[in-house]
Amino acid sequence: MNTHKLCLIGPSAVGKTSLIRQFVEGIFSEKYLTSIGVKIDKKQVNTELGGVLFLIWDIEGTDQFCGFNPRYLNGASAYIVVVDQTQPSSIDDAIIIYQQAIAASNADVYLAINKNDLTSQVSEQQLESLTSLKFKRVISTSAKTGENVANLFTEIATSLLAKLS
Amino acid sequence: MDDKKIEAPDITNVHSLLFGDNNEHITDAVRSEARSIVSDVISEAIHDRERKDQSLSQTIAPLMEDAIAKSIENNKASLISSLYPVVGGLVRKSVSVFFNSFLEKLNYLVEYSLTIKGLKWRIEAWREGIPFAQYMIKRSFVYRVEHVLLIHRPSGNLLMDVASEHSECADPALMSAMLTAIDDFVIDSFNAKDSILDTIKTQDLTLIIDSAPNAVLVAAVSGLPPSDLQQSITQRLEQIHAMFLNELVDYQGDNTPFHNVEPHLRSCLVSEATPSQQKKPVYGTLLASALAVLLIATFGYQSYSRQQQLDALTALTPPAGIHIEQAVWQGDSIALTLWRDPFSTSVEEWLTANGIPFEEIQLTETPYLSLSTEIVDAKIETLIAELMLTPKVSYQFDSGNLSLEGNLLAEEANTLASRLRSIPGVNQVDTNLLQLQAVNQIDDHQQRQWLFDSYLAKLAVANVDFAVESAELSPTMKGKLKNIAQSIIYLDKLAPDLNISFAVIIAGYSDSQGVSTQNQALSAARANHVKSQLVELGVRSELLHSVGIGEVPLAQVQDGSRKVLFSTMVMAQTATPPKAAVTKAKPL
Ligand SMILES: Nc1nc2c(ncn2[C@@H]2O[C@H](COP(=O)(O)OP(=O)(O)OP(=O)(O)O)[C@@H](O)[C@H]2O)c(=O)[nH]1
Ligand SMILES: [Mg+2]
Numbered sequence: 001m002n003t004h005k006l007c008l009i010g011p012s013a014v015g016k017t018s019l020i021r022q023f024v025e026g027i028f029s030e031k032y033l034t035s036i037g038v039k040i041d042k043k044q045v046n047t048e049l050g051g052v053l054f055l056i057w058d059i060e061g062t063d064q065f066c067g068f069n070p071r072y073l074n075g076a077s078a079y080i081v082v083v084d085q086t087q088p089s090s091i092d093d094a095i096i097i098y099q100q101a102i103a104a105s106n107a108d109v110y111l112a113i114n115k116n117d118l119t120s121q122v123s124e125q126q127l128e129s130l131t132s133l134k135f136k137r138v139i140s141t142s143a144k145t146g147e148n149v150a151n152l153f154t155e156i157a158t159s160l161l162a163k164l165s
Numbered sequence: 166m167d168d169k170k171i172e173a174p175d176i177t178n179v180h181s182l183l184f185g186d187n188n189e190h191i192t193d194a195v196r197s198e199a200r201s202i203v204s205d206v207i208s209e210a211i212h213d214r215e216r217k218d219q220s221l222s223q224t225i226a227p228l229m230e231d232a233i234a235k236s237i238e239n240n241k242a243s244l245i246s247s248l249y250p251v252v253g254g255l256v257r258k259s260v261s262v263f264f265n266s267f268l269e270k271l272n273y274l275v276e277y278s279l280t281i282k283g284l285k286w287r288i289e290a291w292r293e294g295i296p297f298a299q300y301m302i303k304r305s306f307v308y309r310v311e312h313v314l315l316i317h318r319p320s321g322n323l324l325m326d327v328a329s330e331h332s333e334c335a336d337p338a339l340m341s342a343m344l345t346a347i348d349d350f351v352i353d354s355f356n357a358k359d360s361i362l363d364t365i366k367t368q369d370l371t372l373i374i375d376s377a378p379n380a381v382l383v384a385a386v387s388g389l390p391p392s393d394l395q396q397s398i399t400q401r402l403e404q405i406h407a408m409f410l411n412e413l414v415d416y417q418g419d420n421t422p423f424h425n426v427e428p429h430l431r432s433c434l435v436s437e438a439t440p441s442q443q444k445k446p447v448y449g450t451l452l453a454s455a456l457a458v459l460l461i462a463t464f465g466y467q468s469y470s471r472q473q474q475l476d477a478l479t480a481l482t483p484p485a486g487i488h489i490e491q492a493v494w495q496g497d498s499i500a501l502t503l504w505r506d507p508f509s510t511s512v513e514e515w516l517t518a519n520g521i522p523f524e525e526i527q528l529t530e531t532p533y534l535s536l537s538t539e540i541v542d543a544k545i546e547t548l549i550a551e552l553m554l555t556p557k558v559s560y561q562f563d564s565g566n567l568s569l570e571g572n573l574l575a576e577e578a579n580t581l582a583s584r585l586r587s588i589p590g591v592n593q594v595d596t597n598l599l600q601l602q603a604v605n606q607i608d609d610h611q612q613r614q615w616l617f618d619s620y621l622a623k624l625a626v627a628n629v630d631f632a633v634e635s636a637e638l639s640p641t642m643k644g645k646l647k648n649i650a651q652s653i654i655y656l657d658k659l660a661p662d663l664n665i666s667f668a669v670i671i672a673g674y675s676d677s678q679g680v681s682t683q684n685q686a687l688s689a690a691r692a693n694h695v696k697s698q699l700v701e702l703g704v705r706s707e708l709l710h711s712v713g714i715g716e717v718p719l720a721q722v723q724d725g726s727r728k729v730l731f732s733t734m735v736m737a738q739t740a741t742p743p744k745a746a747v748t749k750a751k752p753l
Contacts (some may be wrong), residue, residue: 002421074319077417
């Protein structure tokens with residue numbers, strides 16, 4: 001089975017840790033503990049094309065105080081940019097992060113618009129400025145309800161397997 | 166109020182006369198007092214308005230943000246100096262939180278999972294009450310490479326790993342990724358150009374890490390890794406890196422091309438065995454007894470009453486120096502297989518004392534040397550008593566270390582220490598607390614006399630036993646004879662300075678069985694034999710006089726009469742011929 005490094009990046013408090021936790025352990029918590037450095041989890045994903053072993057890197061959220069460390073993307077097969085639809089500023093921050101990331105890595109990029117269980121605070125126009133960037137796929141998720149969480153990871157796995165064969 | 170609506174030019178004139186064209190008379194009047202009026206009510210007004218619709222904070226917030234930003238812009242230096250102490254602590258805390266949680270998990274992965282197969286060792290370490298790593302070092306290895314991981318440097322993905330026997334890391338893939346992440350974090354935090362991690366120490370293991378541009382080789386080592394191990398890991402990585410360069414560069418998550426790396430990694434699984442560490446039987450036995458209990462538990466329900474008897478037996482804690490290997494029903498009796506130190510309580514005594522009929526036991530006893538403290542302690546005590554040291558020696562025994570205290574002659578101390586050292590389980594004999602004296606260095610006359618007397622006393626109670634109708638000595642008796650010879654030699658050394666001359670009479674006896682004339686001859690033979698043995702052991706033969714006493718007719722001394730006893734004749738010497746003869750010997 002192939003092993004793939006998968007990174008989650010994005011502004012602070014958008015739900016990166018929560019998405020991984022939902023995917024790996026099936027748990028959601030309202031409590032917010034900001035991540036420091038990296039946390040790595042492992043999960044096997046089975047698709048119609050076969051299995052993939054994901055090593056999922058949960059990278060600390062980027063804000064104006066803590067810059068993005070592109071080194072963490074080294075060797076990644078794919079990465080997911082996560083934004084929070086209840087936090088308009090997260091969209092602008094994500095655009096900057098996206099630009100830094102594509103400069104450092106040419107892996108596939110996915111966009112997760114998270115917290116879809118809450119009402120969106122983002123205008124169509126603002127969202128458009130983000131979604132028009134080169135994402136392999138844009139998907140609306142909720143770490144709380146679990147909506148589209150497994151789908152996102154399965155889709156990445158399938159795409160990686162298809163690419164190899 | 167209707168008349169107010171009537172706008173007449175006169176009224177307008179009056180209005181403007183009174184209030185001014187634009188009410189300026191009033192506003193001017195209020196303005197001149199504004200400061201004091203507003204200052205009287207400002208706090209209350211703010212409070213009331215904020216309670217009413219919270220519009221105030223909405224209005225003020227952007228103003229405040231602006232103001233703060235301006236203030237920060239203008240006073241950066243003073244702000245930094247007041248924040249610096251707080252931020253420093255905060256950063257340190259964040260970094261340490263990260264590292265701790267990271268290392269904790271790593272520790273867990275490395276330590277608690279490495280030896281799933283080595284469970285046996287773990288149990289033994291637990292029994293010994295020492296950490297596993299220490300146990301391993303102690304029992305088997307100075308160091309051992311437990312696990313070797315080859316990691317794809319950019320991604321942190323595990324390419325290949327091999328483990329030594331009994332070692333298995335639960336999650337080498339996760340460990341690899343974490344190691345790489347730590348490395349990334351460290352490089353970023355310390356602005357390093359390249360990897361700066363080369364070792365990580367956890368409680369039980371050392372991770373030796375070597376990085377090349379596309380690969381990292383990690384060796385998890387237990388024990389004390391030698392300094393050249395790092396170098397050999399580096400060399401190995403260079404070889405691998407050169408041989409598999411294309412595969413490393415083209416790596417896309419598929420590990421198949423790296424199967425051929427295995428022999429290279431395997432060659433890193435080196436270890437150094439601790440010299441001459443033979444496995445001591447205790448541990449095997451302990452394990453065997455645990456297995457026996459399990460075994461017994463399995464077959465138990467065949468017969469309830471039998472089970473009860475067996476239970477009673479296995480529930481007993483064997484005395485020190487006895488280890489049950491197996492206890493099972495065989496026919497009509499319990500077949501008990503055990504190991505026993507000759508110094509331990511006899512099995513019969515032990516079982517009888519616990520109400521288990523010894524007759525119903527088929528005993529298979531294998532002798533072994535127990536290292537249990539109680540047994541070793543008993544051996545030490547017996548040995549010290551057996552040597553019949555003149556001034557008393559006390560001792561302390563603690564986990565293999567024996568320390569002696571007291572007054573002792575140098576010659577005696579050497580024999581004592583070397584004999585004590587030969588007891589299995591005594592690792593070290595500490596004689597630092599012993600006051601040593603050489604026999605001919607004792608200048609105090611009184612002390613010398615006291616020593617002389619105590620050796621005489623020792624000799625007086627000494628005796629050597631023989632078997633029925635035999636003049637041969639048993640090994641125990643030979644040992645005893647050694648001590649007797651030593652005493653006579655000391656007496657001989659002390660005598661000249663004390664102006665004493667002495668002689669030892671060796672009296673042989675026999676029991677009253679058999680023919681009387683034969684008994685006479687036998688008793689003489691016994692005495693002669695003892696004499697020649699003593700001479701062999703270094704005693705001057707002129708000092709020794711052997712006599713055969715023949716039968717001791719008393720019935721009650723039957724058993725005790727096949728022996729040789731010692732008496733000593735002591736004469737004080739003076740310049741003039743001896744005046745008095747003192748018999749120090751105990752009567753026969
Ligand atoms: N309602 C809702 N809340 C969410 C969702 N995802 C995350 N949260 C909440 O958002 C907060 C932040 O979530 P985290 O997952 O810690 O965010 P993060 O992106 O890892 O943050 P950093 O580690 O600081 O970068 C938490 O209180 C979560 O409970 C979601 O889909 N719906
Ligand atoms: Mg997080």
